[in-house]
Amino acid sequence: MGYAIEFQDVTKTFRGAGRPAADHVDFAADEGEFITILGSSGCGKTTLLKMVNRLYEPDSGKITLFGTDISTMDVVKVRRRIGYVIQQIGLFPHFTVGENIAIVPRLLKWEKEKVDARVEELLELIGLEPEEYKNRYPAQLSGGQQQRVGLARALAADPKILLMDEPFGAIDSITRIKLQDELLGLHRGMEKTVLFVTHDIEEALKMGTRVMIMNEGKIVQFDVPENIIRNPADGFVKSLVESAKAKEQFWERFQ
Amino acid sequence: MWEQIIAYFEMNSERYFLMLGEHIRISLCSLAIAVVIGGLVGVFCAGRYRIQSVAVPVFGTLRIVPSLAVLLLMLPILGTGMIPAVAALALLAIPPVLMNTISGLESVPEAVLETAKGLGMEQSEIWKKVRFPLALPLILTGIKTAAVEIIASATLAAKIGAGGLGDIIFTGIGLFRTELLLIGGLSVAALSVLTGVLFGLLEKAMLRYRNI
Numbered sequence: 110m111g112y113a114i115e116f117q118d119v120t121k122t123f124r125g126a127g128r129p130a131a132d133h134v135d136f137a138a139d140e141g142e143f144i145t146i147l148g149s150s151g152c153g154k155t156t157l158l159k160m161v162n163r164l165y166e167p168d169s170g171k172i173t174l175f176g177t178d179i180s181t182m183d184v185v186k187v188r189r190r191i192g193y194v195i196q197q198i199g200l201f202p203h204f205t206v207g208e209n210i211a212i213v214p215r216l217l218k219w220e221k222e223k224v225d226a227r228v229e230e231l232l233e234l235i236g237l238e239p240e241e242y243k244n245r246y247p248a249q250l251s252g253g254q255q256q257r258v259g260l261a262r263a264l265a266a267d268p269k270i271l272l273m274d275e276p277f278g279a280i281d282s283i284t285r286i287k288l289q290d291e292l293l294g295l296h297r298g299m300e301k302t303v304l305f306v307t308h309d310i311e312e313a314l315k316m317g318t319r320v321m322i323m324n325e326g327k328i329v330q331f332d333v334p335e336n337i338i339r340n341p342a343d344g345f346v347k348s349l350v351e352s353a354k355a356k357e358q359f360w361e362r363f364q
Numbered sequence: 365m366w367e368q369i370i371a372y373f374e375m376n377s378e379r380y381f382l383m384l385g386e387h388i389r390i391s392l393c394s395l396a397i398a399v400v401i402g403g404l405v406g407v408f409c410a411g412r413y414r415i416q417s418v419a420v421p422v423f424g425t426l427r428i429v430p431s432l433a434v435l436l437l438m439l440p441i442l443g444t445g446m447i448p449a450v451a452a453l454a455l456l457a458i459p460p461v462l463m464n465t466i467s468g469l470e471s472v473p474e475a476v477l478e479t480a481k482g483l484g485m486e487q488s489e490i491w492k493k494v495r496f497p498l499a500l501p502l503i504l505t506g507i508k509t510a511a512v513e514i515i516a517s518a519t520l521a522a523k524i525g526a527g528g529l530g531d532i533i534f535t536g537i538g539l540f541r542t543e544l545l546l547i548g549g550l551s552v553a554a555l556s557v558l559t560g561v562l563f564g565l566l567e568k569a570m571l572r573y574r575n576i
């Protein structure tokens with residue numbers, strides 16, 4: 110069977126770009142891993158994610174899911190089996206919250222009762238009272254609530270692989286911690302393999318079974334959180350870790 | 365004046381409704397053609413800026429030509445009657461449909477389209493469930509503009525023997541009968557307003573999800 114997700118020397122350069130957005134990316138994730146991806150803006154995190162569900166095609170290299178080369182699979186079928194939370198949320202404005210969550214189950218032709226039950230279950234999970242929110246339109250939700258609906262939509266068909274592009278960007282820190290914990294609990298209970306992009310080093314270290322740090326299209330370090338903190342691979346990682354430590358010192362001053 | 369109008373309807377109500385029917389028929393036919401051509405060209409042009417930069421001015425130029433001139437120009441080619449009138453009116457109405465189809469389709473947020481793709485929708489489903497429904501309100505605005513213009517301009521169709529409410533007006537001008545001018549003119553105006561209101565309601569219903 111092999112790895113859940115494997116990149117073999119994948120490179121992608123956008124037309125007209127000076128340097129590759131993904132530069133010889135090579136890594137493998139076991140089934141059930143929660144991999145957080147960290148790096149400064151424009152370093153290629155979104156590009157990496159979008160190559161997994163083939164929104165972008167690599168120029169060279171190979172990507173496999175559970176041992177199968179994705180370029181040989183039916184693209185629509187691959188996508189329906191992967192949960193995807195887009196960075197810009199991307200809710201359908203003319204669909205209600207319930208309909209947005211039900212998109213993939215309906216594409217997979219689930220029975221109506223099963224879809225309805227699933228929608229209710231997920232709304233509970235993300236902390237939105239089903240009776241109150243199911244029939245609202247996205248325009249009637251706050252940014253953070255929209256982001257949570259995006260998360261529920263990605264989870265709807267219970268995909269084995271989840272791609273999450275800064276899913277908690279617009280969520281306040283209290284709700285954020287609650288959702289982080291819920292997602293972790295969810296992850297522990299199910300054999301899901303997650304690629305989770307974030308800008309927040311603390312979130313990356315807390316959530317990840319392993320943390321991938323990227324810079325200018327390359328993977329700089331890919332390791333368990335302790336090793337990232339103890340043995341930063343280079344100056345870039347070191348400065349990231351130090352920025353987190355500086356924040357801690359800031360809080361210690363008030364104690 | 366009032367008595368003259370009542371007298372007209374007592375004598376000619378059958379003829380009046382015949383002409384009203386003609387007017388509506390000419391308008392509907394031209395609108396249908398404009399929607400099909402403007403819509404298809406619009407779908408083809410959306411997101412293709414080079415093709416747009418040719419197609420939009422071409423149809424725009426055809427529109428600038430006053431419709432009476434178009435009608436007269438078409439006389440030698442198409443002769444008189446309903447067909448040239450419909451052709452000229454359709455030409456007049458294509459640009460608003462075309463332009464609003466393009467801007468409607470281009471107004472659909474990239475993130476929504478990308479999500480649709482990322483969730484595993486087929487291209488045909490994306491058009492049917494996402495792209496088209498989200499573009500529809502703006503497309504409808506274009507159709508409304510087109511319809512109102514067609515109804516007003518269809519009055520001129522009588523000049524080339526296509527009939528319609530213009531017949532009443534031109535007869536009124538010829539015979540110096542003000543009541544005929546009033547009847548014809550007000551009927552056209554009422555038809556335009558009614559069409560505008562109907563489309564307005566339709567648009568509002570389509571945009572319910574945005575303004576609750």
Ligand SMILES: Nc1ncnc2c1ncn2[C@@H]1O[C@H](COP(=O)(O)OP(=O)(O)OP(=O)(O)O)[C@@H](O)[C@H]1O
Nearest residue numbers: 123124126130148149150151152153154155156157
């Ligand atoms: N569709 C595209 N066409 C051309 N260039 C692109 C495209 N998408 C991304 N890029 C470029 O590729 C590089 C990597 O972009 P990417 O979106 O993967 O960054 P990111 O790490 O997700 O950044 P952020 O944290 O800001 O979201 C950037 O230099 C960007 O300008």
Ligand SMILES: [Mg+2]
Nearest residue numbers: 154155196274
């Ligand atoms: Mg990004």
